[in-house]
Amino acid sequence: MTPRKGERPPVPERLPAPVVDAHTHLDACGARTPEGVREVLDRAVAAGVDRVVTVADDMAAARWAAEAATWDERVFAAVALHPTRTSDFSDADKAELSALAAQPRVVAVGETGLDYYWDYAPKQAQHEAFRWHVDLAKRVGKPLMIHDRDAHDDILKVLDDEGAPADVVFHCFSGDLDFARACVERGFVLSFAGTATFRNAHALREAVAWVPEDRLLVETDAPFLTPHPFRGRPNEPYCANYTLREIATLRQVDVADLAVAVTRNAERIFGLGDATRS
Template sequence: MTKRRGERPPVPEALPAPVVDAHTHLDACGARTPEQVREVVDRAVEAGVDRVITVADDLDAARWAAEAATWDDRVFAAVALHPTRTSTFGEVEQAELARLAGQPRVVAIGETGLDYYWDYAPRSAQHEAFRWHIDLAKRVGKPLMIHDRDAHDDILAVLDAEGAPDTVVFHCFSGDLPFARACVERGFVLSFAGTTTFRNARALREAARWVPEDHVLVETDAPFLTPHPYRGRPNEPYCANYTLRDMATLRETDLGELATKITRNAERVFGLRDAAKS
């Protein structure tokens, strides 16, 4: 745990090739206006993180994310109701999310899934909402972005039972090597956050070392999960740089090559080139 908890980490030297932050929360980072969003993304670009996907966790955040994605060409959005917020989830919420999901710069349905760590929503409600989001992703033809906390087996069971969408991304992948293998066998993509850099996360690091390069993304989940050695300080999209550098070392691969491959993965998974033309 680093000192100076209230300070952002320094902006690192730019990556040799640009990369996409596949999951961040710009609003929670304090970027609420077009000017503030531009400032955060400019800082990310300085570090070689040239595009971001800002992700919603409730209905207001979903509306904001979809709007923010129109303010800056480097910003895209994902919309859903976070599993911990599904105790109340009815036709009004479903209609609004379906409307937002159809917008061209909304590139994913997420974050949705199951969270067994918190008890803010009954598991039955979470399961029902998760199934609905799976169906929405299929209807709009966009990837499903999974939130999975202490629910590995049930996440896979629901996806298997419902039939997974063509593209599934496990945001902030938190599993071990056997779980990573189970996901990759199903064709899923695993997105790694700052937790991958934590030196006590041995099982997670083993999974990150193994995952085939076609199945890898990088993210921040900012303002949370700041990577080592700045754990505990505020996170921002530029900190994907630190996570990617650690992953390249962990995987014993060239940093520029890994950045280029992950960028291609993000463009393919989220259809970023097509969305950018909208």
């Protein structure tokens, strides 16, 4: 019998070494309570995904993510205002985000950047907010997590103009090999989601196969971008297992070795060993 579209994919066999889901949205997955977060993380751990970074896209989500990261030691947070929501970005919002970003369980400023696919916010407002977030990341000394949709060149221009923070992560990297090279040359990190498993994403898969091992992260962007062959079904952090296995195949490397490398990168970039419970 064909599974219903709304059903979660099966929890896969546990990875031989644990990995970190570098970008997920636990609140959008429906895990809005401590009990719900624990259930999602228990499923993730069963698949070998032992920690997650839950990411905000608006002010309410930023408050929630920072709080949720104190509920479970397997959860960390990133806070920012998504570029599509920047048409109204007040001084009060900036003050609150600055305070949230300084919290110890908040390990990144994101997701921020530019989105030229949707027209929810004017480009000027997006650029101004993006530049502000770049500065925030440098002020708090935490990685900048980039949302880049149809805006490759302008993203790089802003980062070049402003001076990028020490660590920059391109969440759900969507570029080709040339853009991957441009990012890596600048010392940036590329995080790959379920799109890397899509059979028609030829240019992206070429970038996945090339990116240096120490510049690579894996993520789900759950509940979105569920990996092949489960496209269209709800995504959760445990599905990073599927993506990691496909990346290992594309790179022709051992799954366990890749898991160890990706975990080492996540711990280095997000300072997971240094983040303490608040």
